[in-house]
Structures are given as C-alpha cells and as structure tokens.
Amino acid sequence: MLSITEENYLKSIYKIAESDGIPVSTNSVAARMQTTAASVTDMIKRLSDKELLEYEKYHGVQLTEQGSRVATQLIRKHRLWEVFLTDQLGFRWDEVHDIAEELEHIQSPQLIERLDRFLGHPRFDPHGDPIPDANGHWEHRQQVLLSELLPGQAGIVTGVNDHSPAFLQYLQQLGLTLGARISLQETVAYDQSLQVVIEYGAPQNLSDKVARNLYVHPSAE
Amino acid sequence: MLSITEENYLKSIYKIAESDGIPVSTNSVAARMQTTAASVTDMIKRLSDKELLEYEKYHGVQLTEQGSRVATQLIRKHRLWEVFLTDQLGFRWDEVHDIAEELEHIQSPQLIERLDRFLGHPRFDPHGDPIPDANGHWEHRQQVLLSELLPGQAGIVTGVNDHSPAFLQYLQQLGLTLGARISLQETVAYDQSLQVVIEYGAPQNLSDKVARNLYVHPSAE
DNA sequence: ATATTTTTTTTGACTTGCCTAAAAATTTAT
DNA sequence: ATAAATTTTTAGGCAAGTCAAAAAAAATAT
Numbered sequence: 001m002l003s004i005t006e007e008n009y010l011k012s013i014y015k016i017a018e019s020d021g022i023p024v025s026t027n028s029v030a031a032r033m034q035t036t037a038a039s040v041t042d043m044i045k046r047l048s049d050k051e052l053l054e055y056e057k058y059h060g061v062q063l064t065e066q067g068s069r070v071a072t073q074l075i076r077k078h079r080l081w082e083v084f085l086t087d088q089l090g091f092r093w094d095e096v097h098d099i100a101e102e103l104e105h106i107q108s109p110q111l112i113e114r115l116d117r118f119l120g121h122p123r124f125d126p127h128g129d130p131i132p133d134a135n136g137h138w139e140h141r142q143q144v145l146l147s148e149l150l151p152g153q154a155g156i157v158t159g160v161n162d163h164s165p166a167f168l169q170y171l172q173q174l175g176l177t178l179g180a181r182i183s184l185q186e187t188v189a190y191d192q193s194l195q196v197v198i199e200y201g202a203p204q205n206l207s208d209k210v211a212r213n214l215y216v217h218p219s220a221e
Numbered sequence: 222m223l224s225i226t227e228e229n230y231l232k233s234i235y236k237i238a239e240s241d242g243i244p245v246s247t248n249s250v251a252a253r254m255q256t257t258a259a260s261v262t263d264m265i266k267r268l269s270d271k272e273l274l275e276y277e278k279y280h281g282v283q284l285t286e287q288g289s290r291v292a293t294q295l296i297r298k299h300r301l302w303e304v305f306l307t308d309q310l311g312f313r314w315d316e317v318h319d320i321a322e323e324l325e326h327i328q329s330p331q332l333i334e335r336l337d338r339f340l341g342h343p344r345f346d347p348h349g350d351p352i353p354d355a356n357g358h359w360e361h362r363q364q365v366l367l368s369e370l371l372p373g374q375a376g377i378v379t380g381v382n383d384h385s386p387a388f389l390q391y392l393q394q395l396g397l398t399l400g401a402r403i404s405l406q407e408t409v410a411y412d413q414s415l416q417v418v419i420e421y422g423a424p425q426n427l428s429d430k431v432a433r434n435l436y437v438h439p440s441a442e
Numbered sequence: 443a444t445a446t447t448t449t450t451t452t453t454g455a456c457t458t459g460c461c462t463a464a465a466a467a468t469t470t471a472t
Numbered sequence: 473a474t475a476a477a478t479t480t481t482t483a484g485g486c487a488a489g490t491c492a493a494a495a496a497a498a499a500t501a502t
Binding site for chain 1: 449450451452453
Binding site: 224256259260264267278279 | 458459460461462463466467468
C-alpha cells in the first residue's frame with residue numbers, strides 16, 4: 001500500500017514526463033510538489049526501492065511500468081470523480097479539482113468501477129481531459145490550440161491547457177465552455193491577440209494568453 | 222486542519238462515550254483503535270493542546286464542544302457516503318463500511334451539503350443508524366432490541382447493533398433487512414433463542430445473539 | 443580549460459505517529 | 473489497611489516525511 005504522499009509524487013512525475021519528456025529532474029518534481037529538492041531525493045530513493053521508478057543519481061528518474069500504472073489509475077480516479085462532482089452534484093468546472101485531488105486517493109477498485117458505470121463510462125472529464133480506462137489507455141482527441149488556428153477557420157472548444165479556476169471562470173463568462181463554437185476572424189500582429197466570434201455573438205478580442213491555453217477541434221467555417 | 226489519525230481518535234472517543242459514558246479511559250480508546258495505551262496517551266495530549274478534549278491525568282478524557290462537533294460531522298459524512306454507496310452505486314449494506322471509513326475524511330463541507338441534497342436529505346443510513354444534520358443533531362427512533370419483545374408481539378426491523386459483515390450477510394439471507402416485519406411466537410427458556418415468523422414465512426428459530434443485535438420498532442401483531 | 447553557476451545529494455534535525463519496557467498511580471481484593 | 477492487580481504514564485526509540493545548510497557533481501560560460 002502506497003501512502004498518499006507517494007501517490008502524489010508518482011502522479012507528478014508522470015505529468016512532468018508527459019510534458020517535458022524523460023528523464024524527470026529532481027528540481028522539476030520539487031517545483032511541482034511545492035517542496036525542496038532534498039525531500040524529493042529522499043522520496044525518489046524510497047520509490048526506487050519499491051521499483052516504482054528507475055533512478056540514476058544526478059540524472060533524474062523514469063517511472064517503471066508499475067509506477068506508470070499507479071499514476072494513470074490516479075488520473076482515472078481523479079477525472080471520474082470530477083465528472084461525478086459536476087454532472088451529479090452540480091459543481092462548476094472551476095470548483096472540482098481540489099476535491100477530486102482528495103477523492104483520487106480512496107483505495108477501493110470496486111468503488112471506481114461502480115462509479116464509472118454509474119456515470120455511464122464517460123471518456124472525458126469536465127475540462128475535456130481524457131479518462132483512462134481500467135487498463136490505463138485513453139483515446140486522444142484531435143485538437144489544436146486556438147492560437148494555432150488560421151484566420152477564417154473555426155473550432156469547437158474541446159479542452160484547456162491552463163486548469164486554474166481564474167481561467168476557467170473567465171472562459172465560462174465568455175461562453176467558451178466545452179462544445180462551444182468559436183471562429184477566428186483575424187489576428188492582431190501588434191500583440192498576437194485574436195478577433196473572434198463566439199457562438200455567433202458579437203465579435204470580440206481574446207489575448208494570446210487565452211489562445212495558447214484553449215484547445216479546439218477545427219471545424220468548417 | 223486535523224490529520225486523519227486525529228479525526229479517527231475523536232470519532233472513537235465520541236463513540237465510546239456514547240456507549241460507556243464519560244470519562245473515556247485510555248485503555249478503551251487503545252482497544253477500539255487497535256493500538257497501545259502509550260500511543261493513546263501521546264495523542265490525547267496533542268488533542269488536549271488543540272482543545273478538542275479535556276484531559277486529567279489518570280482520569281480519562283472528555284470531548285469539548287469543538288471535539289464533539291468534529292466527531293458528529295465525521296459520523297454525518299460516513300453515513301451519507303454509505304447511503305450513496307448503497308442507493309446510487311448498488312453496494313450491499315455489508316460492503317459499505319470500509320469505503321465510507323475512507324470517504325469520511327474528505328474535507329470539503331460544500332461537498333457534503335451537495336451530497337446530502339443529491340441523496341434527498343436521508344435521515345438514516347443503510348444500517349438504520351440516524352444521520353446527524355449539519356448542526357450535529359439527529360432524530361432518535363423508537364426502537365427496542367428484538368430480545369426485548371414479548372411473545373405475541375411483532376416489530377419492523379429498524380437497525381442493527383452489530384455492524385459486522387458476517388452478521389449483516391446473515392440477516393440479508395434471513396430476509397431481515399430494514400423494514401422487514403418479524404413477529405415473535407415464543408422464547409425458548411433453555412437457550413433464550415426465539416421462535417419467530419419473518420414476513421409471514423415459515424416459523425424459524427433465531428439465537429439470542431441475533432436477538433440482542435437487531436433493533437425493531439414494535440408494531441401491532 | 444578553467445571558473446562560475448546550477449543542480450543534486452548529503453547531513454543533521456524536526457514533527458507525527460507508532461512501539462516496547464519500565465515506572466507510577468489507581469483500583470480491587472483480602 | 474495493605475497487598476495485588478490493573479491502568480496509565482514516562483522514557484527511549486523507530487519510520488515517514490519534512491526542512492535548511494553544506495558538500496558534491498554537472499552544466500554553462502568565458
């Protein structure tokens with residue numbers, strides 16, 4: 001049985017590897033876990049003893065098959081709970097992360113399989129992130145960042161890159177929730193901001209920061 | 222913020238006080254928590270420093286108002302999750318205790334209020350135990366042990382005194398689930414066993430052990 | 443190629459929660 | 473009222489997880 005702390009380290013390492021590649025550095029883990037490099041070195045040794053990751057001194061870590069499985073199951077649990085919180089309990093998409101962060105550590109595998117069935121085997125969470133199946137596999141959706149669209153193109157909102165409540169609340173306010181249609185009129189060279197139309201509303205301007213944190217599925221104009 | 226361990230101590234102390242009265246002895250806590258008296262003394266000091274209980278050396282402990290509130294809220298959370306697990310996810314009444322034991326430590330008060338609403342503000346859990354409201358109050362049902370019924374009387378099953386899976390499974394098999402009607406024909410002097418009829422079935426015999434662990438609401442014969 | 447900066451590890455120490463063994467206090471029995 | 477038994481506390485120690493400070497290794501700059 002792994003402690004909650006050990007589970008959190010594995011999940012962080014998994015996510016860092018996903019975005020930055022392997023090997024995963026001590027410092028990057030420390031930054032993500034909001035702790036010190038010394039603590040990370042300590043934990044890495046323990047997880048290596050348990051064969052959840054491979055560790056070469058001074059050269060970072062890499063999850064083993066087993067460590068990877070733990071991480072993806074945590075992600076599965078996290079995302080299923082997020083679906084429960086929004087779809088069944090009526091939470092907003094910007095409220096569910098912290099609660100799911102706790103719920104993902106509940107141990108019963110039976111609970112998760114029943115929850116999955118109860119929710120109708122959802123394949124994406126409230127932020128559009130894919131939910132791994134019981135074997136850790138998930139489907140990858142065809143999506144691009146809004147900032148990658150060309151003027152004249154349109155897309156359907158499929159996910160976010162920044163999961164912060166502030167960003168999610170702003171998107172909600174703009175009507176840019178999952179499934180919303182957005183079409184790009186033109187880009188402003190001066191600041192890379194975009195002139196867009198959301199769901200056939202009035203044209204408006206979105207910053208490049210927003211554009212670089214929103215995923216869309218390109219669709220016909 | 223309290224640790225899961227601290228919360229579990231408070232809940233244990235609350236339950237011991239409920240059944241044995243106050244003050245609660247170090248040894249009784251050690252027995253319930255499956256740990257040693259030395260560990261209990263240790264923890265008691267910490268909880269006393271946090272003003273969750275009053276502690277007089279060698280003379281046991283008593284929860285403060287604040288400690289009591291923590292304990293009843295834990296019980297509230299535990300029982301609400303049990304309702305969720307049986308009513309929504311389809312678990313049997315003998316399967317839910319251990320999972321709820323983990324879920325009760327999830328911290329969000331908002332989550333519990335929404336869960337309560339989602340479940341329709343249930344007042345009793347799957348074992349017939351009352352669910353405290355947000356203020357820690359609950360309604361007490363008029364019930365007696367089956368062993369206290371007199372021959373000729375009947376009752377409706379309202380709860381159990383022994384929550385072990387073995388007992389719950391046996392009751393299920395007998396058809397003695399919540400709401401079932403049972404009527405007492407006669408008591409056997411030799412071993413205090415009972416001759417009963419469950420839901421108008423064939424007469425059968427129940428041990429005094431069963432009778433002392435099953436609550437019924439007396440009803441007309 | 444050497445010096446400087448950055449990253450990582452080691453060291454020593456702290457807290458929480460647990461244990462065993464021994465000592466102290468209380469309760470029970472005579 | 474004293475002895476015996478029980479309960480509780482103290483003392484000392486261990487493992488997990490944390491930190492700051494110092495040392496070591498690696499990466500970068502000149």
